[in-house]
Amino acid sequence: FPSRPCCIEALLAEAAEPGAPTRPCPCPLPSGDTALSRLVRRLLSARRSLDLCLFSFSSPQLARAVQLLHRRGVRVRLVTDAQYMGLHGSQIGRLRHAGIQVRHDQHSGYMHHKFAIVDRRMLITGSLNWTTQAIQNNRENVLVVEDADYVKAFQDEFERIWEEYNPANYSFL
Amino acid sequence: FPSRPCCIEALLAEAAEPGAPTRPCPCPLPSGDTALSRLVRRLLSARRSLDLCLFSFSSPQLARAVQLLHRRGVRVRLVTDAQYMGLHGSQIGRLRHAGIQVRHDQHSGYMHHKFAIVDRRMLITGSLNWTTQAIQNNRENVLVVEDADYVKAFQDEFERIWEEYNPANYSFL
Numbered sequence: 001f002p003s004r005p006c007c008i009e010a011l012l013a014e015a016a017e018p019g020a021p022t023r024p025c026p027c028p029l030p031s032g033d034t035a036l037s038r039l040v041r042r043l044l045s046a047r048r049s050l051d052l053c054l055f056s057f058s059s060p061q062l063a064r065a066v067q068l069l070h071r072r073g074v075r076v077r078l079v080t081d082a083q084y085m086g087l088h089g090s091q092i093g094r095l096r097h098a099g100i101q102v103r104h105d106q107h108s109g110y111m112h113h114k115f116a117i118v119d120r121r122m123l124i125t126g127s128l129n130w131t132t133q134a135i136q137n138n139r140e141n142v143l144v145v146e147d148a149d150y151v152k153a154f155q156d157e158f159e160r161i162w163e164e165y166n167p168a169n170y171s172f173l
Numbered sequence: 174f175p176s177r178p179c180c181i182e183a184l185l186a187e188a189a190e191p192g193a194p195t196r197p198c199p200c201p202l203p204s205g206d207t208a209l210s211r212l213v214r215r216l217l218s219a220r221r222s223l224d225l226c227l228f229s230f231s232s233p234q235l236a237r238a239v240q241l242l243h244r245r246g247v248r249v250r251l252v253t254d255a256q257y258m259g260l261h262g263s264q265i266g267r268l269r270h271a272g273i274q275v276r277h278d279q280h281s282g283y284m285h286h287k288f289a290i291v292d293r294r295m296l297i298t299g300s301l302n303w304t305t306q307a308i309q310n311n312r313e314n315v316l317v318v319e320d321a322d323y324v325k326a327f328q329d330e331f332e333r334i335w336e337e338y339n340p341a342n343y344s345f346l
Contacts (some may be wrong), residue, residue: 002282054342093281105312107311108310108311109175109306109309109312110306110311111312112301112311112313113300113313113314114299114300115286115314123246125299125316126298127228127285127286127287127288127300133282133283134283134285136282137280137282137283139283139284139285139286140285140286141288141327141330141335143298150316154314157262157312162284
């Protein structure tokens with residue numbers, strides 16, 4: 001990253017209906033191989049679960065990919081930061097509306113992770129927040145790791161946070 | 174991370190004068206094993222080079238560790254973000270004053286990496302900005318990777334950025 005702006009409609013269409021004839025998207029963006037398209041491909045490879053732990057999530061393109069997985073029956077869980085989830089352009093409301101489980105922190109520090117775990121076996125992590133600004137304009141890194149030890153460390157952290165941010169524990173003082 | 178607040182004076186003193194008797198630090202912070210002390214230990218293991226690529230660097234503790242390495246003759250290079258290096262509390266000015274080479278971007282996107290490479294063999298990367306807020310209050314991850322392929326990818330990115338941000342290329346329009 002940065003990634004050239006690109007169109008991921010063909011990727012999404014293929015994931016929604018594998019093998020169906022794809023209509024070319026009318027948008028003017030190129031649809032070639034980019035850092036973003038590679039990231040989307042990894043996400044769309046999910047078959048059973050997608051665990052997301054994201055400080056900031058405002059990219060409509062990535063939100064569409066996540067919604068598609070949810071519709072396809074993949075179990076999506078999303079942890080995010082309470083202070084950033086309400087900002088303009090955040091996709092969290094839309095994802096909740098679509099029925100995706102979202103939990104957030106309740107303290108003043110940031111939930112600053114930016115990682116995803118696909119099918120409990122592939123870790124995608126780095127400096128990249130899931131925002132169009134970050135995707136298109138920043139110098140960023142994303143690591144894709146399938147080493148079981150690394151994946152387990154992040155999966156354990158995800159489960160810890162998922163429980164800690166259980167709404168049953170929220171206080172409204 | 175988050176890391177409990179802790180004192181790293183003993184670590185710094187030992188690195189400055191190995192084997193010298195360490196005077197206990199008078200500060201009230203504990204000096205046990207924390208995420209921060211583990212990070213500092215990895216950094217202080219540098220013998221030849223330390224390449225830093227950091228969006229935001231305002232932690233005085235980490236700045237002291239970096240200055241110590243510089244004084245010890247380790248070649249320290251630092252790339253940072255132009256918009257964040259001038260913020261209140263930034264350590265960049267102090268590090269430059271100490272004689273450390275610093276380069277920064279010149280565009281509106283962020284230089285959002287947060288990684289360090291020790292002796293061209295150990296990669297330290299993750300979500301953690303080098304700020305006291307991040308160290309003490311946020312949920313953060315830091316990966317330590319010695320796999321040569323991963324290290325090389327980040328070292329190559331560092332060298333690319335280091336050349337791209339060469340002050341000879343700065344424009345002052």
